[in-house]
Amino acid sequence: MKGPLRNVRVRRNDGRRPHPMLSGLWVLTLISMLAATATLGAAPQSAQAQESALSTASLAPETSLVYVALTLDTESTQWQLSKTLAERAGLDVLLESLRAEMDAEDEQSFEEFQQEAGPFLGGEAALVLTNLDALNEVNLSNLSGGLVDATPVAEDGSTGVAAVVNPADPDAAEAKVEELIAEEGSEVDETDYKGVTIRSTQASDTSDASSFARVEDSLVFAAVPADLEPLIDTAIGDTPSLAESDNFTGLRDGLNDEFMLFGWLNGPALKEGLTEQVEMLQGLGAFSGQTLDAFDAYTGFVMWADDPGFRLDTLSMPTEDAADLPGTQNFDSSLVERMPSDTLLFANGMDLGAMGVLDAVGLAVAQVVNGEDFGSGPTDPDEAEAYAEEQFEQAEQTLGFNLQTEFIDQMVGEFAFGFRFSNLLDPNGIGAILVSGVADPTTLADSLSKISFIVAAGAGETTTYDTRQVDGSTVNVVEDSTIGFPLRLEYGVVAEQFILGFGNALQDFVDGPDESLADNPQYQAVMATLPEEHGAQAYVDLAQIITIVQGFLGASSGVADVEDANVACAEYDTQEDAQAAYDEDPGNLIDLDQDFDGEACEDFFSTGADATPQAGAGDFDAVRALATVQFEREGMRGTSTILYIEEQ
Numbered sequence: 001m002k003g004p005l006r007n008v009r010v011r012r013n014d015g016r017r018p019h020p021m022l023s024g025l026w027v028l029t030l031i032s033m034l035a036a037t038a039t040l041g042a043a044p045q046s047a048q049a050q051e052s053a054l055s056t057a058s059l060a061p062e063t064s065l066v067y068v069a070l071t072l073d074t075e076s077t078q079w080q081l082s083k084t085l086a087e088r089a090g091l092d093v094l095l096e097s098l099r100a101e102m103d104a105e106d107e108q109s110f111e112e113f114q115q116e117a118g119p120f121l122g123g124e125a126a127l128v129l130t131n132l133d134a135l136n137e138v139n140l141s142n143l144s145g146g147l148v149d150a151t152p153v154a155e156d157g158s159t160g161v162a163a164v165v166n167p168a169d170p171d172a173a174e175a176k177v178e179e180l181i182a183e184e185g186s187e188v189d190e191t192d193y194k195g196v197t198i199r200s201t202q203a204s205d206t207s208d209a210s211s212f213a214r215v216e217d218s219l220v221f222a223a224v225p226a227d228l229e230p231l232i233d234t235a236i237g238d239t240p241s242l243a244e245s246d247n248f249t250g251l252r253d254g255l256n257d258e259f260m261l262f263g264w265l266n267g268p269a270l271k272e273g274l275t276e277q278v279e280m281l282q283g284l285g286a287f288s289g290q291t292l293d294a295f296d297a298y299t300g301f302v303m304w305a306d307d308p309g310f311r312l313d314t315l316s317m318p319t320e321d322a323a324d325l326p327g328t329q330n331f332d333s334s335l336v337e338r339m340p341s342d343t344l345l346f347a348n349g350m351d352l353g354a355m356g357v358l359d360a361v362g363l364a365v366a367q368v369v370n371g372e373d374f375g376s377g378p379t380d381p382d383e384a385e386a387y388a389e390e391q392f393e394q395a396e397q398t399l400g401f402n403l404q405t406e407f408i409d410q411m412v413g414e415f416a417f418g419f420r421f422s423n424l425l426d427p428n429g430i431g432a433i434l435v436s437g438v439a440d441p442t443t444l445a446d447s448l449s450k451i452s453f454i455v456a457a458g459a460g461e462t463t464t465y466d467t468r469q470v471d472g473s474t475v476n477v478v479e480d481s482t483i484g485f486p487l488r489l490e491y492g493v494v495a496e497q498f499i500l501g502f503g504n505a506l507q508d509f510v511d512g513p514d515e516s517l518a519d520n521p522q523y524q525a526v527m528a529t530l531p532e533e534h535g536a537q538a539y540v541d542l543a544q545i546i547t548i549v550q551g552f553l554g555a556s557s558g559v560a561d562v563e564d565a566n567v568a569c570a571e572y573d574t575q576e577d578a579q580a581a582y583d584e585d586p587g588n589l590i591d592l593d594q595d596f597d598g599e600a601c602e603d604f605f606s607t608g609a610d611a612t613p614q615a616g617a618g619d620f621d622a623v624r625a626l627a628t629v630q631f632e633r634e635g636m637r638g639t640s641t642i643l644y645i646e647e648q
Helices: 027-038 055-059 077-089 091-105 110-120 170-184 223-235 244-252 267-275 278-282 355-369 383-399 441-457 505-511 521-528 542-556 567-571 575-586
Strands: 006-008 066-071 124-129 161-166 187-195 196-200 210-215 219-221 262-268 298-307 311-319 343-350 413-422 430-438 463-470 474-481 486-492 497-502 536-538 623-633 635-643
Touching: 006 441, 055 066, 055 161, 055 219, 055 223, 077 091, 077 298, 077 311, 077 474, 077 635, 091 124, 110 170, 124 486, 161 223, 170 196, 170 210, 170 219, 187 223, 187 343, 219 223, 244 262, 244 298, 244 311, 244 474, 262 267, 267 623, 298 355, 298 536, 355 383, 383 441, 441 463, 441 486, 463 505, 486 505, 497 505, 497 521
Parallel strands: none
Antiparallel strands: 006 187, 066 124, 066 262, 124 161, 161 219, 187 196, 196 210, 210 219, 262 298, 298 311, 311 635, 343 413, 343 536, 413 430, 430 497, 463 474, 474 486, 486 497, 536 623, 623 635
């Protein structure tokens, strides 16, 4: 039982600004601050009190919905390697500029910020979501007019969110909290909950309501005492802890031992809570019966630093009654070999028609054809499925084919999307393609012909429709010249595959590339860091994107000349040699054209150019790619993602 409140008045020090240190979401600020602190080379803090990772899980109830923990041992291998990767990627220069901006604009210097964080370092911090009661108090239909200004709260003021910090020196950390409370100058209420003192402050013009308690060597923070009580119950043994749950330990043991960030999601509990959100499901469930199927699993994830770059791995343990999600199986890709070597973005998977994405798009089209309100329909999965079937059948009377059975369901087998970019000013300088296996080529071709009839009927003065033959198959061609030069979209069933291409992509795919993405050395190096046995994958050539963005930023900044003297130019004897290499493979050698004008290395080989230029600070040259794969392993589903940072 709670003890009587004791009002304590503390003096405010008006020489310092107030600190919202006791907010239930304060740990998020702490995490951001600590990341910047470690990267900028703050004094390291090692763990002295905590002997094992995820010590904070012993305070999280077994029924927790979400648990996210961050290691605060800045002497650890993970923190030091993260700092190395950040420097290699050029992020240290960016963070240094942010630090300088903070010092210039904020009355509290970055050094003072670091000093205040110091007592909390050395151990571990965690964020725990114990329930969705606050979310269930929110009428989501009223949120369309703007963003939510505050964390949703229940009638008793609780948010369901609490933070746990296990510092290396609990006494020093508690003393710092007391100091910050005093600086806050708010009235403090003390209550006793099962022998643990909870100190609370009321909301004011400068801070939110907050509560704080020390439980043995842990400090816990939340908005109100009710948010702390589940953690206290767990700490004293009245409630089983997450750390002892088989679902939790099984996932923890299946993920990388070392990490910066660890997370755990209680899918079944989240699904149950979200099911009560009728307004939200109104906008989701009507489109796909699979909306909440992904929650039929317990999921763990880790974010960690590795020599090749930053990694994010996930592992999901399906429940016994979980439905089989389409396209999750491992398979060997064949379509990656049909993509050009300079492909900027590639993604593939299995059974596009069964994934639910096309269901949502198809239902939206059917609703428009039928004169229904977009997004309308029942939220119950069974009713939603019957509603969608009815909409497709009704739209068939107008379209002449069934969007579901004669188009969406025809997309089977491996599918892939590819995008390449070489010249924005050339209509053939951009290529995009979507290709998928087909269940019945004749059925899908017939549906496409009816779609083409509608497209041709709606063509205007600047839009033309035509057909052409490709390998004995009819390909539909739509061209539009509204913006001044023709943009071409082609689609059809060729060699028993559905192909939708922009620009020359369809023909390039059919002909096959001179050099494929599968043979690209960078692609091979990146994919070699991920599980060999996998299914769906996505690959993004960040080096191309960064160079393109830098070119645009240079052009838009009003600077007359962007120095075109990348270190890669030193590999060529003359500008002509660099130009010839660039013209042959502009996608992979885009670094040779830093000013984005089609001329390679002109500043490098110009009179007076530095013969051995160095990579500019903060130029992000080492950031090469982002890739992820999905896999199945021993009855569990997982993903592995890497931000590949090349060692210079």
